[in-house]
Amino acid sequence: MVYEALASRYDSMIYNRCGNSGVKLPAISLGLWHNFGGSDSYENGRAMLRKAFDLGITHFDLANNYGPPPGSAEEMFGKMLHSDFRPYRDEMIISTKAGYRMWPGPYGEWGSKKNLIASLDQSLKRMGLEYVDIFYHHRPDPDTPLEETMAALDLIVRQGKALYVGISNYKPEETRKAAQILKRLGTPCLIHQPNYSMINRWIEGGLQDVLEEEGIGSIVFSPLEKGILTDRYLQGIAPDSRAAGQSKFLRPEDISEARVEIARQLNQLAAERGQKLSQMALAWVLRGGRVTSALIGASKVSQIEDAVGSLYHLEFTSEELTRIDEIIMKANQSL
């Protein structure tokens, strides 16, 4: 069936300005780290992309190494883009990244100009695109001078291969330095992509202040803690869940009794708010307007519907916020 996007797609999504830039991102963005690889169902991935776009999700996040095998998520996305989304390219913000190991030898990872330029060229080929909207350096490189990595990002924008650049997993002081170099070069840093959730709050210890001071937006990954902050594991590890699958990043042993207990108690609070736990977890990262976009993953169309449903109840009372803090603090003390 030929895909035609819903006319109502912009009716209920919230769009937030990204730092001091002119570009707005949807409050919910979709990442293709899992479930879009070479051995995943093409039809399921395609249904998720269509549903996301129909619900106003305009931002899709990739990286050179997403799959498995590495590169296959960009290939799959490229196919879907050309079969379904060609008329909508100018309504989409597509990002990719380089920095993790992608090919053998000394140039296949980290932050050299050699790696970044070659990797983006490969990504563009895999997706069949002339440019991406955002290109990220995926992780800080302890060996390459920051000036070289930032100059490569600047060059990429000047070459027209990316419209904006960002950094991911950089700590507060590295972020400030990177932002200042980019500013001097004339290519401001658009966005930072750190992890953040009710149980992983490291960005509150300085990074968020740096981002605000430097006028940089933030898109937070794994806001559902890869599924732990949902009802996924309340009844055990389902065979179709990420923890039961091949992901190296969520193993059955990560679904500890302590984490399930946190989820159980938060689930109770979410029910009192009239939300699912996954929805409360997304509302929580978006509270107060410090985060531009919550970057989710999904394995089913219904999870994307759930995520967008969180936008109908974003406010928290101070009692609710205190209860969340107490649940997490108590669990941390017993670990």
Ligand SMILES: NC(=O)c1ccc[n+]([C@@H]2O[C@H](COP(=O)([O-])OP(=O)(O)OC[C@H]3O[C@@H](n4cnc5c(N)ncnc54)[C@H](OP(=O)(O)O)[C@@H]3O)[C@@H](O)[C@H]2O)c1
């Ligand atoms: N920059 C970086 O270094 C970095 C690192 C990691 C991720 N990322 C980006 O962030 C994106 C999101 O990461 P993530 O997938 O870990 O995020 P997440 O949103 O924390 O976890 C997504 C997983 O949670 C489960 N889930 C989602 N909605 C649910 C619902 N309503 N009910 C029950 N379970 C639900 C699904 O797992 P099941 O498969 O079990 O259904 C889904 O695959 C990635 O795709 C990538 O773009 C970036």
